[in-house]
Amino acid sequence: MMRNAILWWSSLCVRLMFVFWPCASTGKQCHIQNEMADCSHLKLTQIPSDLPNNITSLDISHNQLKQLGPANLTKYSQLVFLNAGYNSISKLQPELCQNVPLLQILKLEHNELYKLPDRVFASCTNLTELSLGYNRLNIKNHPFKALKNLKILDLSHNSLKSANLGLEQQLEKLHVLMLESNQITELKKEDFSFLSNTSLNSLDLSSNPLKEFHPGCFHTIGNLCGLILNNVELGENRTKKLCTELSNTAIRNLSLSHVKLSYIGKSTFQGLQGTNLTILNLSQNSLSVIENDSFQWLSSLQYLNLKFNNIRVSSRLFYGLSSLKYLNLINSLTGKIEDFSFHWLYHLEYLIMDNNNFPGITANMFTGLNNLKYLSLCNCNINLQRITNKTFSSLANSSLQVLNLTKTRISTIESGAFSSLGHLKILDLGLNEISQQLTGHEFKGLNNLQDIYLSYNKNLTLQSESFIFVPSLRKLMLRKVGCSNLALSPSPFHPLRNLTVLDISNNNIANIKEDLFDGLDKLDILDLQHNNLARLWKHANPDGPVLFLKGLPNLQILNLKSNGLDEIPVQVFKGLFQLKHLDLGSNNLNLLPAALFDDQASLNSLNLQKNLITSVEEKVFGPPFRSLRRLEMDSNPFDCTCESIAWFADWLNETQADIPGLRSQYICNTPPKYHGSLVLYFDSSACKDSAPFKLLFVISSSIVMLFIFIVLTIHFEGWRIAFYWNILVNRMLGFKEFERQEEEYDYDAYVSWFERK
Incomplete structure (x- = not known):
């Protein structure tokens, strides 16, 4: 009996420990930084x-809380x-902010x-923002009355x-009230009386089944x-009624997107x-008919959005x-645009007409737009194959600074095509079908041009004079235009002394x-990727690198x-002291010269991925x-050997640099012992421990080699050494060589012999 009782109490203690242990340590799982807790x-x-x-900040979202009260925040x-x-909070207790009087932002959405x-x-008198969206609320009484500072x-x-x-006046400082996606069917006169002393910047009633606006x-x-x-079925009649109710108000911003307004x-x-x-x-109203003079009442209007409609201008x-x-006017036009249609818009600065189909640009289409600064005709099907000096003549008196003609199927630019656009700063002709030799006269008259985008065209052949009339150019984009031959003298880029960005990639x-x-x-940025420059840097090149x-x-x-x-020649990056980002990825580089990056001490980003690099040594990569x-x-x-990778492995483990794929893509290839393992885990301690033995090996090897040399020398040249040694010793002892006198000999030969006994 006693044994069973002990087992029961032990089991209970264990269960209680598992129940209460998470509650006691949950805070340790939260991420704390700069007085902010993310739980x-x-x-x-x-x-x-x-x-x-x-x-001061607590994020307890995406959890399983069922209630929230002042006791939890003590x-x-x-x-x-x-x-x-x-x-899963279903109930808020009274005096929620009793213990957090400084609370300014409270988010309770999706409960x-x-x-x-x-x-x-x-x-909650200091509350400025309250989010109660995505709940099941049905407001009664006056729950927001105390929120004097709510915005x-x-x-x-x-x-x-x-x-x-609420019936009482409240929320005097409210700026934004979001009531979208509720079940509001009508707006009565007294509904907003609680805001009688409020200046509301935005009232959102989108996606409600509104049927009536009471006077x-x-x-x-x-x-x-x-x-x-937005997304309220108004139609023309309710829209007209709405505008009547908005008369004599301070309305400045009205959004009626997707309200089934097909006729104005x-x-x-x-x-x-x-x-x-x-x-x-x-x-997004499928607008197909707008009667003439329909906007005559809107003399103060500055911004008009008519995109995704079907309008005839x-x-x-x-x-x-x-x-x-x-x-x-994005994706909103159909049929011909009549001449002088825009001349009423004296102060228009931005005209966006992307993704439209109309027959073409007529002689007086843009007449009167004297203050126009930005015109975009991107992806328009407007028969703009050839641009002449008459195409944009209707903008001759404008102050146009940006012209976007991407994806307009242009194939030819004639001489002086943009000569009437003297104020132009940015010209975008990318993603077209231009195939011609650029003589330079195409850009004549563009004295203020700063950016030209010509990327992704069929075939542009450059000459030395191609950009002679645009010396103010700062950005030139020539990606994938087929200009494979740039061995020109003088260079086509020589006139561009102000150029900061040059892209001649994919050519x-x-x-x-x-x-x-x-x-x-x-020049700040130079993009030469996806070309064929390998031969130029080979030492075997006929004239050198x-x-x-x-x-x-x-x-x-x-x-x-x-x-x-x-x-890569060792001197190729010399003088590039300001280089911050260098991309040498997807090449066939293996061994790099020791002093290659010596001038790149300020390098921030280096890409050498997908090469044939086997060794990363300090003498090469230390400076950058x-x-x-x-x-x-x-x-x-x-x-992954001591000589090739030890220093790199240590650097990887110590650096604070961002290294994508460090734990998955930096893999040893050789030797077989480390094949498939991560460079990050290479044990360089063995390399350091063997350092004294390496020195001992060098010394002992030197001694052995010296000994062998001495032995061989004595064996083969011993008699010569002994001879010269005797001469040296005798001279030191004062002996001199016997002076020979001239003698006459009776015989022509001297024979020495002895008998063996």
Whole structure:
């Protein structure tokens, strides 16, 4: 009996330990940084009690909390931000902010709240933002009355059937009220009376089944500056009624996107006459008919969005929009655009007409747009195969600075094609079908041009004079244009003394001269990737390596990726002291010379991935690695031996640099012992331990070799050594060589003999 009791108590203790242990240590799982605690995604059922007392921000979202009350927050009186969204909270206790009086932002979206106690926010006097979206709320009484400083209130995606949040005046400092995606069917006169002393910047009623606007429904708001009614089935009649209700209000921003407004009549917007409406969004309405003079009531309008409609532009469509500065017509036009259609828009600065189909640009299409700065015709099917000096003549009096003609199927640019656009700074002709020799006259008259985008065209042949008329150019993009021959003298880039960005990548360039970039002292970015420059840097090249990178003192970004490089001259990067990013990836590099990167002490990013590098030694990579912030050297066949990789392995384990794929792509290839293992885990301690033995080996080997040399010398040359030694000793003892006198001999030979006994 006693034994069973002991077992039962032991089992109970173990179970209690497993139950309470997580609760006691949950705070340790949170990420704490700079007085901010992130406890999200931890499957917590309550707020941890062991967090630092001085935290000002707590994220407890994406957990399993079921309630939230002042008792849970007792320890954290300094909280300014609390995110309890994405939980299962169904109830808020009164005086929620009693112990967190400094709280300014409270997020409770995506919970299961269905009602709010009357005094739940009574102590939240400093609250400026409250998010209650995606709950099941149905507001009664006056739960927000105490929120004197609230600026943003989100009640979207709830079960509200009325916009009335209280009968008493409240929320005087509210700027944004979000009521979208509720069940509001009508707006009564008294619904917004609680905002009678409020200046509301944005009221969002989108995605509600609104059927009726009662007279005076918006006039009870102190000042209504912005109204969003997207995805509400208004049609022309309700839109007209809405505009009538907005008359004599402070409305400045009105969004009516996707409201099934297919027709706009002359009187549709009449109710907005006299207002200061500056922004109107009519996008995604399948608009097919807009009567002439329909916008005459909107004399203060500055921004008009008509994208994704089906509009025919007549000569009086935009009549009355004398203050308009921005017009968005993306994917919205059909049929011919009549001449002088835009001439009413005296102050228009931005005209975006992308993704449209119309017959072409007529002689007076853009006449009157004297203040236009930006024109985009991207991806327009407008029969613009050949650009002549008449194509944009209607913009001759404009101040156009940016012209976007990408994807317009241009095949030819004639001489002086843009000569009427003297103020132009950016010209985008990319992604077209241009195939011609650039003589330079195509850009004549563009004295202020700074950027030319010509990338992704069929075939552009450059001459020495190709850019002679645009010396102010700063950015030149020539990616994948087929200009494979740049061995020109003088270089086509010589006139471009202000150039900072040059892209001539993807052109299969194989032959260039050493002076190609001479004079480009201001060049910051040079992109040469995906060419065929390998031969130029070979020592076997008939005239030696072509050092085309000299004279670029300010170069910061250099891309030489995918050029087939298998050899790099030691002096190729000399003088590039400002280089920050160097990409040599996807080449065939193996052994690099020792002093290659000596001038790149300020290098931040180096890419050598997908080469044939086996050894990463300090004498080569030491200087650039000191300042490196990002390294990409994966997918190389590393030789994991002490001589080749020990220093690199140590550096990888100590550096703070960003190294993508460090634990998966930096793999040893040789020797077989380490094949397939990570370079990061290479044990360099064995290399360091063997250092004394290496020295001993060198000394002992030297002694043995010296001994062998002496023995062999004595064996083969001993008699000679003995002879000279005797001479040396006798001379030191004072003996001299016997002086021979002239003698006469009776015999011609002297024979010495002896008898063997």
